[in-house]
Amino acid sequence: MDDLTSQEAAVLGIIRDNPFAGQQEIAEMLGLARSTVAAHIVQLMQKGHVLGRGYVMPQPSRAICLxxxxxxxKYHAKQEIVPGTSNPVDSTRSMGGVARNVAENLARLGTQTGFISIVGDDEGGRTLMTYMRERGIDVSQMIISTERPTAEYAAILDPHxxxxxxxADxxxxxxxxxxxxxxVWPHLASASFVFSDCNPPAETLAALITRRRDARFRLAIDAVSTVKAMRLPKDLTGIDLLFMNIDEANAILGLSARETINDALKAAHGLQKAGAREAVVTMGAAGIAVAGIDASxxxxxxxxKAIDMTGAGDAMIAGTLHRVIAGDDIHTAARIGALVATLTTESAASVHPELSEAFLQAHMHRLS
Ligand SMILES: Nc1ncnc2c1ncn2[C@@H]1O[C@H](COP(=O)(O)OP(=O)(O)OP(=O)(O)O)[C@@H](O)[C@H]1O
Ligand SMILES: O=c1[nH]cc([C@@H]2O[C@H](CO)[C@@H](O)[C@H]2O)c(=O)[nH]1
Structure with missing residues (x-):
């Protein structure tokens, strides 16, 4: 609360006791002009202490995924893929999108979660919104576009x-x-963690990173792909936690070594040097490198027993954020992230359909 002036704190105190208090009533209680109270309420919204009209107070720990x-x-090849010809596959459909996958995983693990994205005014978009709402995720700030259809991703997977x-469309x-x-700023400003993937344009990512520098929330970012990683600014200052796989990290750092986990550790240090406070660089089955604030x-x-790797990285992020939000340090949290990732590789969907805190606990013995 040390970001508040004494008058803002006094207004907040009254709203907390009585969320229905009117501006005139608050003004009279504090001996201020009504217009001054209105200005303080705007500031309280900007700083994330008040969410909107009706003065709904934010939950103490909340994640927003953008x-x-x-x-x-998914098209799962039945035998080794031969390019340039027809290949027999088993196909499945599921909900995806890095930020959406992270949001669903977080909500399944019990973190209060909001999701901000854009879908088309089509059946796919409506199904996706309903699906998220049914999982208790706040979709009130989603955009529905009449200009473009809901995004689609097709993954052609080898037999492994x-x-x-x-x-990707x-x-x-x-x-x-x-x-x-x-x-949507009041929703972002009131979150304890904001997670963004690199699907939004470079200007939007730059604006988020810049505005984070004056905000209370912590910011985590995932690259999505080597192409989309390039949307990040050169100066990564403002990013509290950056997730990349080794290829994405190497691409933005201009490196190429990807032989051992030490290469991932070097890349994680490179991301820290570029401004990220902490960085996690993954290398599939070969391991995870963590450059933390105190130690690497x-x-x-x-x-x-992997059948489909899609969504493993997203699950790793969600498991890690879930524990960081609960108070773990990055090293402890990333181990839980790795377990959630492994569980996801064992399901055909991009998010494990049975994931819950209890399911995770039942598999904790696998972290030897
Ligand atoms: N074959 C595997 N065995 C065990 N764990 C795996 C395997 N593949 C991926 N993982 C887990 O998933 C995490 C993320 O995988 P990876 O490094 O491939 O990232 P990614 O390319 O972002 O993933 P994706 O794009 O598939 O979501 C790894 O850190 C690891 O914990
Ligand atoms: O450009 C993109 N490609 C793929 C994805 C998503 O990645 C997920 C797997 O990590 C998958 O669900 C896909 O939709 C995305 O959000 N943007």
Whole structure:
């Protein structure tokens, strides 16, 4: 609360006791002009202490996920893929989008979560919104576009579940402009953590990172892909926690080594040097490198009976954020992230359909 002036704190105190207090009533109680109280309430919204009219108070720990809402289609090859010809596959559909996957994982683990994205005015968009709402995720700040259809992603997976080719129709995310951040700012400002993927345009990411410097929330970012990682500014100052796989980290750092987990550790240090407060660089089954604020370390991935890798990175982020929000340090939290990632590789969907805190606890023995 040390970001508040004494008058703002006094106004907040009255609103907390009586969320229905009118501006005139508050003004009279504090001996201020009504217009002064109105200005203080605007400031309280900007600083994230008040969410909107009716003065609804934010929950103490809340995550907001910003970025991709996507319809995923997976084509799982029955034998080694032969390019340039027809390949037999098993196909499945599920909800995807990095930010959406992170939001669903977080909500399943019990973190209070809001999701901000854009979907088309179509059946896919409506199904996606309903699905999220039914999982207790706040979708009140979503945009519904009549200009573009809901984003789609097709993953062609080899017989081992590894990505052979991904095809992404994500044009709708160009409409996630910086102005939308202004509109949803009270929701972002009141969160304990804001997570964004790199599906929004570079200007929107830059605006978020810049505005984070004066905000109370912590900011986590995931690159999504080597192409989208390039949307991040050169100066990563303002990012509290940056998630990348080794290829994405190398791409933005101009590095190429990807032989051992030490290369991932070097990349994580590189991201810190570029301004990120902490960085997690993943290397699939080969392990995870964590550059924390106090110490750096790497550890092994949790052994998996993997069938589909899609969403593993998103699950790693959600598991990590869930624990960081609960108060764990990044090293402890990332181990839980690795376990959630492994569980996700063992399901055909982009988010494990059975994931819950109890499900996670039942698998904790796998973290030896
Ligand atoms: N074969 C595997 N065995 C065990 N764990 C794995 C395996 N593949 C991925 N993981 C887990 O998932 C995490 C993220 O995987 P990866 O490094 O491939 O990131 P990514 O490319 O962002 O993932 P994706 O794009 O598939 O979501 C790893 O840190 C690891 O914990
Ligand atoms: O450009 C993009 N490609 C793929 C995804 C999503 O990644 C998820 C897997 O990590 C998957 O669900 C896909 O929709 C995205 O959000 N943006």
């Amino acid at each position: 970025g991709g809402a996507v319809l995923d289609r 579940g590894d990505l052979s080719l991904g095809i 994500m044009g709708i995310f160009d409409l996630l402009r910086p102005e939308h951040l202004d509109r 370390a790497s550890f092994e991935a949790v052994e998996a």
